[in-house]
Amino acid sequence: xxxxxxxxxxQNKKEEHNTYYCTVEKAVxxxxxxxxxxKKNLLLDYDFIADNANAMYTDSSNIKHCLLVLxxxxxxxxxxxxxxxxFATYSAHIPYAREIYRLIQYPExxxxxxxxxxxVDKYVQQAKTNNQDGIYRLLVDDIRxxxxxxxxxxxxxxxxxxxxxxxxxxxxxxxxxxFKMEQEYANMSQSVSEKEMYPxxxxxxxxxMNDPFAPVPSGTRGTVDYVDDMGQIHMRWDNxxxxxxxxxxxxxxxxxxxxxxxxxxxxxxxxxxxxxxxILLPEEPIDCSSMTYFDSLEYDCxxxxxxxxxxxxxxxxxxxxxxxxxxxxxxxxxxxxxxAVQDAGVELNFERQQSxxxxxxxxxx
Numbered sequence: 001x002x003x004x005x006x007x008x009x010x011q012n013k014k015e016e017h018n019t020y021y022c023t024v025e026k027a028v029x030x031x032x033x034x035x036x037x038x039k040k041n042l043l044l045d046y047d048f049i050a051d052n053a054n055a056m057y058t059d060s061s062n063i064k065h066c067l068l069v070l071x072x073x074x075x076x077x078x079x080x081x082x083x084x085x086x087f088a089t090y091s092a093h094i095p096y097a098r099e100i101y102r103l104i105q106y107p108e109x110x111x112x113x114x115x116x117x118x119x120v121d122k123y124v125q126q127a128k129t130n131n132q133d134g135i136y137r138l139l140v141d142d143i144r145x146x147x148x149x150x151x152x153x154x155x156x157x158x159x160x161x162x163x164x165x166x167x168x169x170x171x172x173x174x175x176x177x178x179f180k181m182e183q184e185y186a187n188m189s190q191s192v193s194e195k196e197m198y199p200x201x202x203x204x205x206x207x208x209m210n211d212p213f214a215p216v217p218s219g220t221r222g223t224v225d226y227v228d229d230m231g232q233i234h235m236r237w238d239n240x241x242x243x244x245x246x247x248x249x250x251x252x253x254x255x256x257x258x259x260x261x262x263x264x265x266x267x268x269x270x271x272x273x274x275x276x277x278x279i280l281l282p283e284e285p286i287d288c289s290s291m292t293y294f295d296s297l298e299y300d301c302x303x304x305x306x307x308x309x310x311x312x313x314x315x316x317x318x319x320x321x322x323x324x325x326x327x328x329x330x331x332x333x334x335x336x337x338x339x340a341v342q343d344a345g346v347e348l349n350f351e352r353q354q355s356x357x358x359x360x361x362x363x364x365x
Contacts, residue, residue, distance in 0.1 A: 020090070022079060025055045025065040027101050035071040039078060042088040050086035068094070068101055075099065112153075119143070119152065120160050127179050128166060133197075134186030136179040140172075168207075168253075183251055194247055195227040203260055204235065207251035209243070216241050221255070221263075271344050279304060279337070285347035304337050 028048050030038060038046065049067065058064050070077040077097025081090040094100065123143070127136040140154055154172065161170045161177070168180040188197075198204070202224040209215035216222075222237035233245040245252055255263070264270045269281050342348055 020081075021061075021063045022066045022081070023063055024068045024079070024101055026052055027068040027070055027077075028052065029070045029072045032071060032073050035069070035074075038069060039093075042078075042091050045086035047086075049080065049082050049088065053082055053084055053086070056080070056082050056084075064090075068097060070098055070101070077101070116153065116156055116160065120157065120164070124161075124164055124166055127181065128185050129187075131179065131181050131185070131187050133188055134168075134181040134183065136181065138177040138179070140175060140177065183248065194231040194233060198224045198227055198233050198254075200224055200226055203255040203263070204233075204245070204252050205255055206237075206245075207253065209251075210246070210249040211243070214243075216243050268344065271340050279307065279340075281341060281344050281346050285349050286341065304341075305333055 030048075048069075052067050056065055056067055064081050067080045067082070068077050069080055075096050075098045077094050078088070079092050079094050079097070080088045083089040123138060127138070130136060143157075144152055158170060158172045158177070161167065161179070164170075166182060166185045168182050170180075171178040203221065204224060205221045206216055206218055208218055216235075216237055216239070220237050220239055220241075222235040222241075225234045225236050225242075227233050228244075231247055233247065234242070235245060236242060261270070264280060269283075270278050271281060272278050338348060
């Protein structure tokens with residue numbers, strides 16, 4: 001991608017360039033048409049050059065004091081030294097001359113640019129050195145306490161940081177900067193292996209896969225199946241592919257908890273039981289075969305009851321492992337939960353089962 005274009009008078013096989021030390025004594029702006037005419041006819045006489053002839057001279061240090069001719073509607077310009085003439089005896093095209101002249105007029109801008117550049121470089125290096133597992137946080141007050149308030153600009157700092165190649169993304173909440181490092185700059189904890197970082201079931205979104213033949217498309221999401229001893233992350237991609245991820249070569253990220261919740265809602269895995277209470281439906285059937293009495297509920301079912309009681313503000317005091325709560329309340333909650341789970345398609349098993357330990361028959365509801 002071309003970020004800027006510099007217009008320069010390239011010359012073929014020139015052995016050397018004669019250069020002069022110059023400073024801008026005065027600037028003159030010309031309308032677009034006049035500037036283009038001047039640029040193409042430098043050796044004609046011009047009143048604006050004649051009127052400013054006294055501003056162009058060579059001082060005792062052999063520095064030429066020049067006239068800067070600017071395009072009124074553009075950024076480039078032509079520096080002129082007339083040597084007492086009414087035409088451009090010496091001249092040079094200066095790309096981005098307006099910006100250069102602005103820095104000459106307002107040296108504090110150059111001071112600000114230098115300060116911000118130095119500040120950005122300092123904290124980029126600090127982020128590369130001190131990030132943990134690719135995450136680095138920086139309080140704006142810490143920057144101000146070190147550099148002072150006079151020059152630091154929060155938004156300029158953020159905008160420049162967001163262009164740096166070391167970061168996947170940068171966020172700012174008004175008090176703290178949050179940096180997510182590109183994978184090649186992330187300092188992963190030696191004690192944390194890929195197997196620990198990406199356990200089975202972890203949801204991942206692919207940024208870019210480094211595969212020249214048939215990569216999984218960028219933006220595809222998938223679920224971790226397992227991580228092998230080489231650290232490769234074997235995936236079950238949502239599009240049916242099973243190509244593994246190679247940390248350090250492929251670029252990817254874990255989904256946030258919020259993104260996972262949104263996915264589960266879209267899949268119908270989260271249902272509302274009323275009173276704005278949502279539960280995540282289990283993928284496996286729930287064993288309810290021992291639900292003869294509420295004090296002997298299967299753990300999975302009782303866990304749902306307990307969560308719903310907590311949502312309704314029912315304080316469940318447990319004594320000797322049993323929750324003390326009204327039977328009628330629990331029964332109503334249990335029925336609402338089981339009805340919602342069944343309506344969502346989760347299988348409930350109420351069949352009698354034989355105990356492996358005693359051979360006793362367990363009664364159903």
